[in-house]
Amino acid sequence: MEQQSEYIEISGQAPVSSEPPADQTERQLRRLRYLIENTPAIIYSSVPTGDFKMTYVSSNARRILGYDPRIMVADPNFWFEHIHPDDVPKIFSSLAMLFSEGERTYEYRFKDCSGQYIWMHDTLRLIRDESGNPLEVVGSLTDISERKAMEESLQRQGEEQQRLIQKLQEAQDQLLQSEKMASIGQLAAGIAHEINNPIGFVNSNMGSLESYVGSLFELIGKYEQLIRQCPGAQAQVTAMEKLRRDADLEFLQDDVSDLVRESMEGLKRVKDIVQSLKDFSHVGETDWQEADIHHGIDSTLNIVYNEIKYKAIVQKEYGKLPLVKCVISQINQVVMNLLVNASHAIKEKGTITIRTGTEPGGVFISVADNGGGIPPDILNRIFEPFFTTKPIGQGTGLGLSLSYGIIKKHNGRIEVQSEVGKGTCFTIHLPVDPDKVTVA
Structure with missing residues (x-):
């Protein structure tokens, strides 16, 4: 019954008691101290100027923070000296707004008596006198460490989910690219089958034609000799020489030889392109195997030649490389992306330089251009999925991202150096045997 009576008094209802007013006041004060002691928030007040020295701290500060409230009030710098140094600037920078807004809320770390920082929610309210002058600041401090721990846990889970989503996206992009490469390989196989046969007989026919043309011109030469040796054939010789001049036989003889030779070179070029397309895609070869990196680069150059030939001269500075265990079709894909980007x-008109060489435990491939370079503010973003500086519709932003993933899958790394106005150099570092590399 006593507690119920105290509750009624604090609630503002008329007390039902015959106690003297002094006893009722004392009972209310005891009840108020009891409530303050057991409330979750520390109630405090401070001066509204200078260092905001505390003038009152509720007794529950001992339970929550472990400090004697009298010590907290006695030390004028107690509050600021116990706030985490990293949180002090944001409080100082906006504390003056308390005088214009009348109320401010902060969340910061506060050092308890054990020396540990705990998260506190602080609500400050400015009290003014009747004239509107600042009188004091009243605040409440609540321990929100559990809430913060939960938020940090949720944030970590969210970041982990984002990483998983990104990995899934990269895996999906890689799968799509692998399917694309497989389609190219199947197309290459079909092209090779359909083109190699006609190329074969055209090549054979051109060889025969070259032989026939040579025989015909030899025969014409012998006829001319016989006519000149015949007595009384001066008129025929004159007519023959006129026909020879009209037909420009000497030019025809030289030009036919050039035409046949150029046609044979063109046929060889077509055969090389078809073979390069097959080598580039490596139909059916998705397993790891020891591969000739230089052969892969050369086949890739044949594929992208049409993309580069009008823009740049390609300089090859090849070192002596060992065979490298890799999925060569994927390495070819990375080199292709770098070459196309360089062009x-x-x-x-510029120069693209391809350098190769050995290094401890592996090899390197660098593709350098003397183009416009990459601005420093976006250099650290070029490997992000879907990031591109090309106009809409001209780039997916996946080339370098997929290249980065492929090289990482090979336990290698890809580096970039660039200077605006001078050019860019991408360097691929590959271990000779990825299985022997310890990934950190």
Whole structure:
């Protein structure tokens, strides 16, 4: 019954008691101290100027923070000296707004008596006198460490989910690219089957034609000799020489030889392109195997030649490389992306330099251009999925991202150096045997 009576008094209802007013006041004060002691928030007040020295701290500070409230009030710098140094600037920078807004809320770390920082929610309210002058600041401090721990846990889970989503996206992109490469391989096999047969007989016919043309011109030469040796054939010789001049036989003889030779070279070029397309895609070869990196680069150059030939001269500075255990079709894909990007970086006419060499435990491949370079503010973003500086519709932003993933899958790394106005150099570092590399 006593507690019920105290509750009624604090609630503001008329007390039902015959106690003297002094006893009722004392009972209310005891009840108020009891409530403050057991409330979750520390109630405090401070001066509204200077260092905001505390003038009152509720007794539950001992339970929550472990400090004697009298010590907290006695030390004028107690509050600021116990706030985490990293949180002090944001409080100082906006504390003056308390005088214009009348109320401010902060969340910061506060050092308890054990020396540990705990998260506190602090609500400050400015009290003014009747004239509107600042009188004091009243605040409440609540321990929100559990809430913060939950938020951090949720944030970590969210970040982990984002990483998983990104990995899934990269895996999906890689799968799509692998399917694309497989389609190219199947197309290459079909092209090779359909083109190699006609190329074969055209090549054979051109060889026969070259032989026939040579025989015909030899025969014409012998006829001319016989006519000149015949007595009384001066008129025929004159007519023959006129026909020879009209037909420009000497030019025809030289030009036919050149035409046949150029046609044979063109047929060889077609055969090389078909073979390069097969080598580039490596139909059916998705397993790891020891591969000739230089052969892969050369086949890739044949594929992208049409993309590069009007923009740049390709210089090859090959070192002596061992066979490298890899999925060569994927390495070819990375080299192709770098070569195409290098040609796009060159506005008019430039140079693309491909260098290879050995290094401890592996090899390197560098593709350098003397194009426009990459601005420093986006250099650290070029490997992000879907990031591109090309106009809409001209780039997916997946080339470098997929390249990065492929090289990482090979336990290698890809680096970039660039200077605006001078050019860019991408360097691929590959271990000779990825299985012997310890990934950190």
